[in-house]
Amino acid sequence: METTTSLRRYDLDWLRFFAIILLLFYHTGMLFSSWGWHVKNEETSLLFNYWMIWSHDWRMPLLLFISGAGTFMALGKRSKAQFVRERFTKLFVPLAFGMFVIVPPQIYFERIAEFSSFWEFYPTTFDFDPYPKGNFSWHHLWFIAYLLIYSILILPLLAFLRKPVSQGFKTFMEQIFTKPVAALMIPAVIILLSQLVLRPYFPNETHDFQDWAYFVFYFLFFAFGLIFYSNPKLWDSLGRNRKIFLSAAVLILIPFYGSFLHFRGAWSLPMNPDDVESFFDVTSIFLSWFTVLTIISYGQFYLNRPHPILKYINEGLYPFYILHQTVIIVIGYYICKWDLSIWAKYWIISFGTLEICLGIYFGLIRPFNGVRFLFGMKPVDAEKSEDLKNHSFKTT
Structure with a gap:
């Protein structure tokens, strides 16, 4: 009998689409929030900060959780070597292409006053001097770099979960995490403990493989996505417990925004500044996990249905992610x-x-198959490729 997790999960497809579209609106908001970014509007508004501070805490964890589930599916019947080759083609090739072609315009428009033209700027990319001191970076493509490393690190666990010998472990996970309070609290506490150990030494999110606190933070969401998805009963229990998860995700907003509004001067909490900051950081971790569980559970319950447009959306999401921030910065400037x-x-x-x-x-x-390869897409046969060209030129 085919298990739930061996079937196509349309809910994950829809939620991936939702998460990528959210990135479009989030990164556009960076032009207008009070936080620093590559290019800024002269006038900013704190209204952007209020919704972006909330979405910041779960937008990438949601993508990592979905990616963990997708990685379990990606192994399929492949051998470990085949899986690594597939990950290399899908992740490393677009990353390398993006670092030399997609990302440089972002850095140029940030530093446009220093150069007479893009063509004067572009050769400095090949100095390989890392950003922000230099002009070589992966910028928003850090997600692809980290996902590549996560996929390799998780391979032993992934291979284990695909074997019958893992049934005891899966049953143990099922007994624990099908209970809604355990599903809410145990992963959140594990994530919190990792940050209590690491963040004092690695406090900043730099996306350069030296921000070990955030590297582990995102990896745990990726790993939990894989573990939860590996067991159909465990996965299905998320949808049944969705109302409890939603209640937790809403209630956590009280201390979250309570401490955030303290920073904004709306009121003063009876705590010293360091304690308020620590309280906010802890609350943010619980908000991240509670919100991801809520979105996944409601998506499972309401979105697990096909649509003719979904296959076209799925195919285009990865290239869209690679392109979107560069386009935002160029036209935003x-x-x-x-x-x-x-x-x-x-x-x-x-x-x-x-x-x-x-x-x-x-x-x-x-x-075009050559360009599809650079963007991590599967090739199409010659006949279909010709049809795609004809259709694409009619619609653009």
Whole structure:
């Protein structure tokens, strides 16, 4: 009998789409929030901070959790060597291509005053001097770099979970995590303990394989996604407990925003500044896990159904992720100079980025096997490739 987790999970496909689209609006918001970024609008608004501080805590953990589940599916009937080759093609090739082609315009527009043109700037990429001192970086593609390493690190566990000998371990996990309070608290406490040990020594999120606290933080979401997905009964229990997870995700917002508003000066908590900051960090960890569980559980219950458009969305999400931040920065640099309100600029950049990325995808990526390879996509046969070219040029 085929298990639930060996079937196509349409809910994960829809949630992956949701998470990537959220990144589009989040990264556009970085132009207008009070936080520093590569390119900024002259006028900023704290309204962006209020929703972005919340979504920041779960947007990437959600993607890592989904990626962990997807990695369990990716092994399939492949050998370990085949799995590593597939991960290399899908992850390392787009990462290398992105670092030399997609990311450099981001750095150029951040430092445009230092160069007479992009072509004067571009050779400095090959100095291989790491950003921010130099001009060589993977910027938002850190997610791909980390996912590649996570996939290799998790391979022994992944191979174990695919063998019959793992049934005892799966049953043990099932007995624990099908209980909603345990599913909420035990992973959250494990993640918290890792951060209590590591963050005093590695406090910053630098995405350079030296931010060990955040490296472990994201890896644990990836690992829990794989573990939960490996057992159909455990996975199905998430949907049944969705209301409890939602209650926890809502209630945690009280201490989360309570401490955040303390930083904003809305009120003063009876704690010293260091204690408030520690309290906020701890609350953020619980918010991350509670929110990811809530989204996964409701997605499982309501979104696990196919749609004709879903296969086209799935195919284009990866290239869209690779492209989106560069497009935001390039068009944002110019649109931020326009004499418009913040919100007008925000929506123009958001939907302009969406349209440009779709145009690049349908016109330059999807029809051509060579370009598909650079963006981590599977090739299409010659006949289908010709059809894609004809269709793409008609729609762009």
